[in-house]
Amino acid sequence: MTPVFREISARGLFYVDDGTSARSLAMTLAPEQDLAAARADIVIDSTAEPGAIEVALTRLEAIARDKGLAIGVASPLPASVETIGRFARALEARGIALVPLSAAMPKLQHGVAEQQP
Numbered sequence: 001m002t003p004v005f006r007e008i009s010a011r012g013l014f015y016v017d018d019g020t021s022a023r024s025l026a027m028t029l030a031p032e033q034d035l036a037a038a039r040a041d042i043v044i045d046s047t048a049e050p051g052a053i054e055v056a057l058t059r060l061e062a063i064a065r066d067k068g069l070a071i072g073v074a075s076p077l078p079a080s081v082e083t084i085g086r087f088a089r090a091l092e093a094r095g096i097a098l099v100p101l102s103a104a105m106p107k108l109q110h111g112v113a114e115q116q117p
Contacts, residue, residue: 009035044074
């Protein structure tokens with residue numbers, strides 16, 4: 001991963017770890033390459049059913065309220081896109097702003113997101 005991270009950093013990009021592997025070294029290796037990186041708080045569609053996606057989105061919203069920022073990742077599956085779209089349209093009324101991760105990266109401490117255990 002080191003050569004890949006070095007190249008990502010050289011291009012001025014950042015890395016997002018989806019958080020699915022407890023053995024991932026991304027959050028350790030990224031700072032060594034001066035690479036801004038973040039780890040997702042939730043995989044929104046680990047169960048690709050609308051009900052499960054809604055539960056994950058509600059959990060993601062709670063994390064955002066608690067931490068001030070939350071990162072969710074999802075696949076471009078039809079159920080995911082539709083459910084996330086519906087959820088996102090209602091966020092502003094609840095006082096939540098949906099932003100691209102690139103806009104949030106400067107808010108991440110030292111370019112690397114702090115993560116909950």
